[in-house]
Structure formats: C-alpha cells, structure tokens
Amino acid sequence: MLASASFFICATERKHMSDLKDVVAAHGGIRPAARAMGIAESTLRSRLSRGSDIQVTLREHKTITDLAIANGSVIIGSDAHYSPGRITTAHKAFCNVIAEHRAELRAVILNGDLLDGGQISRHGRIGWQKAFSVKDELEAVQERLGEIESVAMGLKKLRTKGNHDERFDTRLASQAPEYEGVPGFSLADHLPGWHDSYRIDINDDTKVIHAVANGMHAAYNNVVKGAGFHVVTGHTHRLQVVQFRGFGKLRYGIETGMLADADQDEFHYLTGKNANWQSGFAVLTWRDGEMLYPEFCAVRDDGKAYFRGQRVA
Structure with missing residues (x-):
C-alpha cells in the first residue's frame, strides 16, 4: 500500500559533452537542447554554424516530482498571471479552501504561469499596450504565494513550470549567459x-503538467493519448474534466482553469475577442490509492465562488 504522503524529487544528472552536435542529437533537436543548456535557440544555431566544439554544460534542473497519496487530497490551481495591485476572487477562494480543508489536504500545487512576463515575451507589443515590469510582477507573485503559504502550513508546496514562468529564466539565459x-x-x-x-x-496513475495538447479538445486528447494515466493540465484557462474509458481503467483529462481574472490587463492580446475561459481550480482526492471524481471550485459570473455548495469567496 502507498504511504500516506511520501515525497521526493528526481533531478536530472549534470552531464558534460564536448560536441554540440552530440548535445542536439541526444536531446532530439535544437529547441530541447537549447533549453537544457539554458541558452536561446538562435545562440545554439549560431554556435553550430561556426562548427563550435567547445565544452558545454547542461543545466541541472529538476524534471519530475513524485508524490504518493493513499488517502487524501491535493488542491491544484494554475495560470494565476498574478497582476500587481489585484487579488482575484479565485485566489481568495483558493486560500480559503486550503484553510478550511487543510486536514484532508496533502499538497498544494500551482500548475504553471505564476507571472505573465509581458515585458520579456517573444511576442511583440500590441499598440501602446502597457506591460507590467518584471519587478512589479515578481513582487505580486511573492505576495500572493506568501498568502497561500500562510494557510498551507504543514502541507507540501509544489509548482510546475509554465511557458510564461520560463520567460523569466530564458530571457536572462539568452541575454546574460555569463x-x-x-x-x-x-x-x-x-x-x-x-x-x-x-x-x-x-x-x-496521475501526471500533473502545465501543458500537453492545446486547443478546445486538449483535455480529451490528453487523456486519450495519456497512455493510461489521468492527465492534469493548465495553460488553456478552462476548468473541466473529460473522462475516457478504453479497454482499461477509467481515466480523466482534467483542466484546472485559472486563478486569474479574464479582464486582467495581461490578456489585452485578445483585442476584444471572446475566450472560453473559467476562473477557478480543482481538488483531487484519492481513497485507497484510487482517484475519485474530480471536484472544482468555479467563480460565477456574479463574482462569487462556491466549493461543495458553500460560498468560499
């Protein structure tokens, strides 16, 4: 039987290779190789074109976190895009549910995109759109996570890296690799x-990752192609579960919504278009090592959030 809540982190081993071509081949392409080295794709292409055979070091990073739960729950929020000066209803509800149900929780998980990183995005500016500074965004992230930490005492606090989070490291790695x-x-x-x-x-049986498939059928595609696993993702800003029963066990494709508000300045790129997004988060529970049907807390159109029939924000 699984331990009540055992926990450990697997880290990739630091490796050294003398030939850049070997690095690219080992990682299956320029993009994953550049990410592993902590440099921009353009920088790696340039080095390859020069025939560089300099000694390179692949960045040591944690790839997978393992968590075992026989009986208990985890609360999973994603895509907070924490904005300076704004505390969203979904964030308040997230903190309140943790405080109210801490006894049954084993871990708090933030599934990517804590910040937006508009000023360090690869996407161009739209008109005269104002993007928050990295400093202001980082301070907002630290303040909001501090609020979560204050109610999550004694719980494991885990986060996955979203594509917006990666902007922080990638910009520095590409511009100041020294x-x-x-x-x-x-x-x-x-x-x-x-x-x-x-x-x-x-x-x-469960994989929590910021993004796998994209588009309106992401949850379905994730679970169908998930090789027999429940797949829990953020990224799409949708809050839902899709079940799939093949010839094996019942599995779920779960999307964890967003802790952000749809009208935040960070989403100016929608330029007035509709987005099928939902503020909220998910709570997943296991009994005797088997996942029960997922539960959700959603923010209604009137700005109120409910969980298990009770108003929580």
Whole structure:
C-alpha cells in the first residue's frame, strides 16, 4: 500500500559533452537542447554554424516530482498571471479552501504561469499596450504565494513550470549567459518555499503538467493519448474534466482553469475577442490509492465562488 504522503524529487544528472552536435542529437533537436543548456535557440544555431566544439554544460534542473497519496487530497490551481495591485476572487477562494480543508489536504500545487512576463515575451507589443515590469510582477507573485503559504502550513508546496514562468529564466539565459548560477537569475531563487519541476507524478496513475495538447479538445486528447494515466493540465484557462474509458481503467483529462481574472490587463492580446475561459481550480482526492471524481471550485459570473455548495469567496 502507498504511504500516506511520501515525497521526493528526481533531478536530472549534470552531464558534460564536448560536441554540440552530440548535445542536439541526444536531446532530439535544437529547441530541447537549447533549453537544457539554458541558452536561446538562435545562440545554439549560431554556435553550430561556426562548427563550435567547445565544452558545454547542461543545466541541472529538476524534471519530475513524485508524490504518493493513499488517502487524501491535493488542491491544484494554475495560470494565476498574478497582476500587481489585484487579488482575484479565485485566489481568495483558493486560500480559503486550503484553510478550511487543510486536514484532508496533502499538497498544494500551482500548475504553471505564476507571472505573465509581458515585458520579456517573444511576442511583440500590441499598440501602446502597457506591460507590467518584471519587478512589479515578481513582487505580486511573492505576495500572493506568501498568502497561500500562510494557510498551507504543514502541507507540501509544489509548482510546475509554465511557458510564461520560463520567460523569466530564458530571457536572462539568452541575454546574460555569463551569469548562470548567480543567485536571483532563476525564478526559483525568488520562491524558496516551493519545490519546482516540469511535472508532478502522483501515485502511479496521475501526471500533473502545465501543458500537453492545446486547443478546445486538449483535455480529451490528453487523456486519450495519456497512455493510461489521468492527465492534469493548465495553460488553456478552462476548468473541466473529460473522462475516457478504453479497454482499461477509467481515466480523466482534467483542466484546472485559472486563478486569474479574464479582464486582467495581461490578456489585452485578445483585442476584444471572446475566450472560453473559467476562473477557478480543482481538488483531487484519492481513497485507497484510487482517484475519485474530480471536484472544482468555479467563480460565477456574479463574482462569487462556491466549493461543495458553500460560498468560499
């Protein structure tokens, strides 16, 4: 039987290779190789074109976090895009549900995109749109996570890396690679109370990751192609569950909504178009090692949030 809540982190091993072509081949392409080295794709392409065979070091990073739960729950929120000066209803509800149900919770998981990183995005500015500074966004993230930490005492605090979170490290790695390893140049350095990784594996049946498939059928595609696992994702800003029963066990494709508000300045890129998004989060529960049907807290159109029939924000 699984332990009540055992926990450990697997880290990729630091490796050294003398030939850049070997690095690219080992990682299956330029993009994953550049990410592993902590440099921009353009920088790696340039080095390859020069025939560089300099010694390179692949960045050591945590890839997978493993969590085992026989009986208990986890609360999962994602896509907060924490905005300076704004505390969303979904965030308040997230904190309140943790405080109210802490006895049954084993972990708090933030499934990517804590900040937006509009000023360090690869996407161009739209008109005269004002983007918050990295400093202001980072302070907002630290304040909101501090609020979560204050009610999550004794719980595991885990987070996955979203594509917006990666903007923080990637911009610095591509523009100032000489500062690799200097404290403060990684987002994780500013959030010491949280274990970060690209994926969280719960028991032997659940994968929590910021994004796999995209589009309106992401949840369905995730669970169908998930090789027999429940797949829990953020990224799409949708809050829902899709079940799939093949020839094996029943599995769920779960999307965890967003802790952000749809009308935040960070989403100016919609330029007036409709988005099928939902503010809220998910609570997943296991009994005797088996996941029960997922539960959700959703923010209604009137700005109120309910969980298990009770208003929580």
